Amino acid sequence: MYLDYSLPPERFAPALIGAVLTVDGVGGVIVETEAYDADDPASHSYPGKTARNAAMFGEVGCAYVYRIYGMHWCLNIVCGDRPGGAVLIRAIEPLAGIETMIERRGTQRLELLCSGPGKLCQALGVTREHDGLPLGAPPFALTPSRVPAKLLTGPRIGITKAAEVPWRFGLAGTRFLSRRF
DNA sequence: CCCGAGATTGACT
DNA sequence: GTCAATCTCGGGA
Structure with a gap:
């Protein structure tokens, strides 16, 4: 199994569940994602390319x-x-560098370290400096999961806008989601 | 447990 | 000026 970045977001997002993502060795298993694509009114790419969303067109x-x-x-x-698609990482199960995450987040409770898109960026140390960098090279590392994941789906x-589209994906049975499905 | 409000900044109308 | 792909804390049931 490998990650096919050319899949449309609504197919790539579920494929990402179970993969291991780290930044400078800090990270864990991706347990929740959301898909956004070029024709999607909810997507930052929808109005066209701007300075902020340029990476979505790269x-x-x-x-x-x-x-x-x-x-x-x-x-x-x-x-x-085609240009304009991306998958939002919404939650991670902490695995590596947990002590670092605890320091950055200011809590010891594992289920509060990476259970949300803002939380996991704080825990992994992701900032503007990482915008546009490839996931396959340091400081990033992204390893696909070996086995197919049991998936949950729901609205984002x-x-x-487009709030009813069921493009949120999660790993069944984990306690590390941002919210229950 | 559930809900509401405040924090805080930059991109876009 | 408005508003956003969020988080945290405090209060009430």
């Missing part, structure tokens, strides 16, 4: 990192067979 397999609500970062992986969270 190479697949690279990061798109943006600031949200003035204080948090969100990490996406650019993918698809926190958006106002």
Whole structure:
């Protein structure tokens, strides 16, 4: 099994569940993702290319990192067979560098370290500096899962446009989701 | 447990 | 000026 970055976001997002993502050796298993694509009113790429979303129109397999609500970062992986697609990483099960995550997050509770797009960026140390960098090279590492994951699907969270589209994906049975499905 | 409000900044109308 | 792919804390049931 390998990760095919040319898959459209709604197919790449579920394929990412179970993969192991680290930044400078800090990270864990991806347990929740959301898909956004070029024809999607909820996507940052929908209005066209701008300075902020330029990475979404660049190479697949690279990061798109943006600031949200003035204080948090969100990490996406650019993918698809045409420009403008990406998958938002929403939650991770901590595995490596847990002591570092505890320091950065200010809590010892494992289920609060990476259970949300803003939280996991804080825990893994993801910022604007990572925007546009390939996931396959340091400081990133992304390893596909060996076995197919048991998946949950549901509507995406926190958006106002196309809110009913079921493009949120999660790992069944984990306690590390941002919210229950 | 559930809900509401405040924090804080930059991109876009 | 408005508003956003969020998080945290405090209060009430």
